[in-house]
Amino acid sequence: MSNKSADLLIIWHSRTGASEAMARAAAEGAGEGGILMRARDITADALLTASSYLFVCPENLASISGEMKEMFDVTYYDVLTRIEGRPYATIIAAGSDGESAQRQLDRIAKGWRLKRVAEPQIVNFAAQSAFEIWAKKDVPSQTLTDCKRLGEALAEGVQQGIF
Secondary structure (H helix, E strand, O other), X not given: OOOOOEOEEXXXXXXXXXXXXXXXXXXXXXXXXXXXEEHHHOOHHHHHXXXXXXXXXXXXXXXXXXXXXXXXXXXXXXXXXXXXXXXXXXXXXXXXXXXXXXXHHHHHHHHHOOEEOOOOEEEEOOOXXXXXXXXXXXXXXXXXXXHHHHHHHHHHHHHOOOO
């Protein structure tokens, strides 16, 4: 991560392109106030220098993706008690309902004592067969617009001191 402080750190993981596309749309909305980083590249310093977070990942077997979970495992205790009260939001790319992955993310954020500032965004791709699950995803343009707006709102909310 650069030495630049981020109003919004957008942390993503994707296997089929959906989460990456949604994270990139959010980063576009955040503009200069956002920094986009893949989960495997996140460090405690990256988390500490950010003012807010957007976690974007797929639901895999009713939980967050392994790479996203690993990011939390590696950084969790290094930032514990040091990022309390910071705002966060989530975007889940789901094959069925995404609720379990969302709950898992919220439990982790609760441990860090982060403050949810936007409703969870769960995008259901209705992928049920192995072929559908592993296939590259085309994210609907309205979904990308929603992600862009979320990124913009989060970055602006931090800049304006709303969160």
